[in-house]
Amino acid sequence: MIEVSNLTKLYGPRTAIDSLSFRVEEGEIVGFLGPNGAGKSTTMKILTCFMSATQGEATVAGFDVFKQPLEVKKRVGYLAENPPVYLEMQVWDYLDFAARLQQVESKLVKSAVDTALERTGLGDVRNRLIGNLSKGFRQRVGIAQAIVHDPKVVILDEPTVGLDPRQIIEIRDLIKSLKGSHTVILSSHILPEVKATCDRILIIHKGKIVAKDSIDQLTMRLHKGSILSLGVKNPNPAGLTAIEGIQGVTRLSTHGNRINIEVTNSSDDLKSSIIDMAVRNEMGVLEFTSEGATLEDIFLELTTEEPNA
DSSP states (O other): OEEEEEEEEEETTEEEEEEEEEEEOTTOEEEEEOOTTSSHHHHHHHHTTSSOOSEEEEEETTEETTTOHHHHHHTEEEEOSSOOOOTTSBHHHHHHHHHHHTTOOHHHHHHHHHHHHHHTTOGGGTTSBGGGSOHHHHHHHHHHHHHTTOOSEEEEESTTTTOOHHHHHHHHHHHHHTBTTBEEEEEOSOHHHHHHHOSEEEEEETTEEEEEEOHHHHHHHHOSSEEEEEEESOOOHHHHHHHHTSTTEEEEEEETTEEEEEESOOOHHHHHHHHHHHHHTTOOEEEEEEEOOOHHHHHHHHHOOOOOO
16 A cells, blocks of 8 residues: 655755655554654655655555655545644534545535544534634544545544643544554654554654564564563662573663563563572562563664763
């Protein structure tokens, strides 16, 4: 559905994206992650034909984004980080306007708008001014304009930025409802949202793709063993050094009174050795659990710069 090959964008001497290559299958929801300035929005603008690339190729729904931009735009719905809504218009009038811009047939416009209103939960505010709506409802209006023409591909750039927890959950459920009938690329800094919504993730750093897979597969690749979490009263240096020296412990990190211990396996013998060492060093064990790497762990590992020596 979406194919990108060696896509590069230069701004003078600065490289915004560097030889990106990836594929998104029909019906997938894919999370697009990266630090600020990594190249996410630039990539999305190229895929939606708002911006040209310096070199490389990209197709959406079988159409070349550089040679056939009008065909691509017919098949793409796009929500920019700042929703392109007109605050002085009523919700219904705005979506009617958006549908006609997307060249929905005149006889089908009313049905298209009604469907978009229903899917985004906007029926009760259809006649209200957009400027009088809450931020959450404005986001819904932005998503409604992105899907009013029933596009094959929906690209959402930070769709929940600035929303409260309840609004985030509502928008998340809305995005999940698009799966199957639409191919979705979702950019977000809210990592739990991505984990709850997406089938796969692409992580971009300094304009390059540094990972692309399911969260489970990335966890297995980056952390071949397990992660044990040890809560203690006294994370003293002697105890930390002793635990780090146990065979089977590959790495540990401290977060206040909690110690994350990466191990090659999570056998009972290894766990007992860790507990025994903590007790010997009078660390005061409070809690000991086994857990997998989180999406936050993966993101930080792939995008954090190593300090210069």
